[in-house]
Amino acid sequence: MSILSALLTWLLLYKYVALFAIVYAGSALLPLPVNAALLAVGAFSGEHYFNFWISLVVAVAANCAGDLTAYLVTRHWGEKVTHALRLDRFRFFGYLGEELRNDAAITVFLTRQAGYLSNISNFLAGLVEVPFLTFFFFDLVGNLVEPPTALTIGYVFGSYWSNFSLPFDVATGIIAVAVIIFVLARISRSIARKYDPPQSGAGQS
Amino acid sequence: MPHSRRPDQERKIIDWIIAGLGILLALLLFVLLLQYESLRQDEAIRARTEWFVNAFRDRTGSATASAATIQSWMTFDYLDRAFGLPQTYLQERLAITDPRYPKLTIGEFAEDNHAAASSTLNAVRAAVEAYLSAPPSAASST
Structure with a gap:
């Protein structure tokens, strides 16, 4: 039995408790097929086995709770991890931290739609100490986009929900790659601004 | 102040990674387009969409799953x-x-x-x- 089949069985047996557990675990740490599960729950809602609005509230709450868990873990223990892994020796890590703090709003919001990149960004946000309220607000706003989209697609297309699982994953992959490009481009520009040669005539040493 | 070559090298590496990711992004967009076309041409999906639109308008009936x-x-x-x-x-x-x-x-x-x-x-x-x-x-x- 595949992981997804097992998750779907749990959803049918334990409903909202299973939904909360699966979405929470997926957003906190584990690489679970959460999008596929949400598509399925949307389809189950169309068949009145789940309530759409209760499912939406549960999914958003679980997503936020999982994201905050990952963020707070690295926020609390991040410095020790950074020293243990000697990440602070790498200049790129410094650039990345600075960029994530400067563009926290947009990166937190966009990575909520970016599949597994969301998990990585939760840990990084805590590690580089993105302000809590900034993280929480844009995490909540971002989580009001992806779960409802998945649930709605499942609701509309019913038993054909599985046809949309791969396209949905590809779309989140596109967003993930676009966010990484954005962050790297900003870092590249930041390096250029810091280390560009001074204008001639501006003084020399 | 002497200018370090390392930041330039770092920028080049980052720019090459961006270029590679750009190619990956284009490929993913192409794959998504192919999947969209496949879904659009799927008879069952089209029938389901029509049913849903009608059900939404008329608020009647329920689709029986196959x-x-x-x-x-x-x-x-x-x-x-x-x-x-x-x-x-x-x-x-x-x-x-x-x-x-x-x-x-x-x-x-x-x-x-x-x-x-x-x-x-x-x-x-x-x-x-x-x-x-x-x-x-x-x-x-x-």
């Missing part, structure tokens, strides 16, 4: 709800004695009977199709 979409991970109580079956229909039809019924999956039912999952699945699908094709009985309740 028995072909039944999978081994589904529970019997879910099948009852999805296909509008009486709660004991499948239990009687398939002679299910497991006390966990209806919170029992088709896969678990197959294991109870030491039967192949595929043959049990086909039996369930046939039972559901038989119910759907028979005229509904009067005053059925769920």
Whole structure:
């Protein structure tokens, strides 16, 4: 039995408790097929086995709770991890931290739609100490986009929900790659601004 | 102040990575476009979309799922709800004695009977199709 089949069985047996557990675990740490599960729950809602609005509230709450868990873990223990892994020796890590703090709003919001990149960004946000309220607000706003989209697609297309699982994953992959490009481009520009040669005539040493 | 070459090298590496990711992004967009076309041309998806639009406008009817979409991970109580079956229909039809019924999956039912999952699945699908094709009985309740 595949992981997804097992998750779907749990959803049918334990409903909202299973939904909360699966979405929470997926957003906190584990690489679970959460999008596929949400598509399925949307389809189950169309068949009145789940309530759409209760499912939406549960999914958003679980997503936020999982994201905050990952963020707070690295926020609390991040410095020790950074020293243990000697990440602070790498200049790129410094650039990345600075960029994530400067563009926290947009990166937190966009990575909520970016599949597994969301998990990585939760840990990084805590590690580089993105302000809590900034993280929480844009995490909540971002989580009001992806779960409802998945649930709605499942609701509309019913038993054909599985046809949309791969396209949905590809779309989140596109967003993930676009966010990484954005962050790297900003870092590249930041390096250029810091280390560009001074204008001639501006003084020399 | 001497200018370090390292930041320039770092920028070059980052720019090359960006270029590679740009190519990956283009490929993913192409894949998504192909999948979109495939979904658009799928008869079942198109029929479902039309049904939904009509149901949304007229607020009438409910789409009955096809028995072909039944999978081994589904529970019997879910099948009852999805296909509008009486709660004991499948239990009687398939002679299910497991006390966990209806919170029992088709896969678990197959294991109870030491039967192949595929043959049990086909039996369930046939039972559901038989119910759907028979005229509904009067005053059925769920």
